[in-house]
Amino acid sequence: MEFIKEESEDMKIEETFRVKHEEDTEEQTDLVALKEERQELTRIEEKDQYERHDFMNVEISIQSKTTSSQKEVQKTESNSYFTCHQCRKSFNQKYNLKNHMKVHTGEKPFICQQCGKSFSLKQNLKRHIKSHSGEKPFTCNPCGKTFTNKAQFDSHMRSHSGEKPFTCKLCGKSFTRKGSLKSHMVIHTGEKPFPCDQCGKCFRHKSTLVTHMKTHSGESTCNCKLCGKSFSNKSTLNAHLRNHTGERPFTCTLCGKSFSRKGSLKIHMVVHTGEKPFSCDQCGKSFRHKATLDSHIKTHTGESPYSCRLCEKSFSNKSTLNAHMRNHTGEKPFTCTMCGKSFSKKSNLNAHIITHTGEKPFMCAQCGKCFTREITLTYHMRIHSQEYNCHQCGQRFSDKRRLNWHEKTHSRSSTCHECGKCF
Incomplete structure (x- = not known):
């Protein structure tokens, strides 16, 4: 009876062991150890001991193989990637892929009980709740x-220290926040995973899509109290208000020039770096900004969707059309604060302001000579490249006009007998 009782207890342990094995493979190893210890402590007779020992050896052998197999599966899974079938983005954990899928499905199961706002992740809800509690x-x-949270605090502290721990592996550019690096990476990948359900337009960032959706709904929650103009988000309103106040909080550390918008400062910085990361696949020409590349590509396709209603002239982008329209209206909205002179184009105003400041931000990388305008630097660079060659004598020139003058010397038939000059 005692043997039957112990065998019954062993079977209970085995059953417990089997269930736990399915739940957690790490606890399974502990149960095997406990079972072996129990066998040694409950020896009653030598014969029974050997029978139970043989039985346990078989059981442990099977379970050890199962544990080893599961560990190999876990190891394989940890080294693999889980890929989203909609946008091909990969993750090293299945949990992260499930969270990512909510971006496509729009699922937001976590709801704030105070204001009803919903979130795709629980940690985002917790972070939001603190906005109510203060x-x-x-x-x-x-x-x-x-x-409200340590992540925001750590990110802010880097604005004081200047630390930029998040570096792009493709171009080497560094950022203070991981989110900024992710936003930057779409420049290289060209990924636009957020489509508009109404017009089909795609966006790189969800926040841009949300702002865009308000153009369909007509929602303008942010109004300027000074001029009554409406905006779809607060950041755009704040940038607009600086037009009234004259505030320019974003300053270039290299030349001291200030700007009312952070985006304007970023655009300005490429003047110093000379960086042109956007290249045309058809002709190889490089540009500083993607918008300029997009406009350039239309010169290859011949696309000119923006037409002037007054003269029917067509343009590849809306900004060029707007600048053209001012030729008809005579409008000159860009005024110099130093002398009051007005211009129809902002680029002309910027070029004019340099006449007051004496700034020469465009420097030749080969000889160090500086210029007030980029177009002047472009002309100057041809002196070094001498890209226009005469096919008859091989002489090189900095511009086509000089080459054309020179080529006429080969075709001239009238020669002065005294000095040899051709006409």
Whole structure:
């Protein structure tokens, strides 16, 4: 009876062991160890001991093989990637892929009970709840600014230290925030995973899509109190208000020039770096900004969707059309604050302002000579390249006009007998 009782207890342990094995393979190893220990402590007779020992050896052998096999599967899964079938984005964990899929499905199961706002991730809901409670436990000692979570606090601290730990592996550009790096990466990949359901237009970032959707709904929640103009988001309104106040908080650390918008500062910085990361696949020409590349590509396709209603002239982009329309209206909205002179184009105003400041931001990389305008630098660079060659004598010139004058010397038939000059 005692043997039957012990065998029954062993069977219970085996059953428990089997269930636990399915739930957690790490606990399974502990149960095997406990079972072996129990066998040694409950020896009663030598014969029974050997029978139970043989039985356990078979059981442990099977379970050890199962554990080893599961570990190999886990190892294989950890080294593999889980890929989204909609946008081909890959993740090293299945959990991250499930969270990512909510971007496409629009699923937001986590709802704030106070305001009804929903979120795709639980941690985002927790972060949002603090906006109701007003809890901001993280305080910046240098400036006194407070934050609701440590991630925002750490990101802010890097604005003081200048640390940029997130680096793009493709171009080497560094960022203070991981989110900024992710936003930058779509420049290289060209990925636009957020489509508009109404017009089909695609966007790189969800926030841009949300802003775009308001153009369909007509929603303009942010109004300028000074001029009554409406905007779809607060950041655009804040940028607009600087037009009234004259505030320019974004300053170039290289030349000291200030701007009202951060995007304008970024555009300006390429003047110093000379970076042109956007290349045309058809002709190889490079550009500083993607918008300029997009406009250039239309010169190959011949696409000119923007037409002037007054003269029917067509343009590849809306900004060029707007500039053209000012030729008809005589409007000159860009005024120099130093002398009051007005211009129809902002680029002309910028070129004019340099006459007051004496700034020469365009420098030749070969000889170091500086120029007030980029077009002047482009002409100057031809002196070094001498890209226009005479096919008859091989002489090189910096521009086509000089080459044309020179080529006429080969075709001239009238020669002065005294000096040899041709006419």
